Amino acid sequence: MTDEIHVRLLGEGINVWRPIQADQIGNGIYRISHMPRPEDLDESWEFAPGSIVVCERQETGQGVIQVAVSLRS
Numbered sequence: 001m002t003d004e005i006h007v008r009l010l011g012e013g014i015n016v017w018r019p020i021q022a023d024q025i026g027n028g029i030y031r032i033s034h035m036p037r038p039e040d041l042d043e044s045w046e047f048a049p050g051s052i053v054v055c056e057r058q059e060t061g062q063g064v065i066q067v068a069v070s071l072r073s
Helices: none
Strands: 002-008 017-028 031-032 052-060 063-071
Touching: 002 031, 002 052, 017 052, 017 063, 031 063
Parallel strands: 002 063
Antiparallel strands: 002 017, 017 031, 031 052, 052 063
């Protein structure tokens, strides 16, 4: 199943989140899709495409979003 998650952009000075597609592989565990590539967007992502990440729901000014918080160990 593919869902939208958010990955923090590095070097922005404030918290900025990039919505991306990721494949759910477990409860709160996702594999970040390979498209778009951060270098194509001139961005630096906290987690690279292909990474398996743990996500948590976080409240933002735009509502609750799924945020990648760590690599799965």
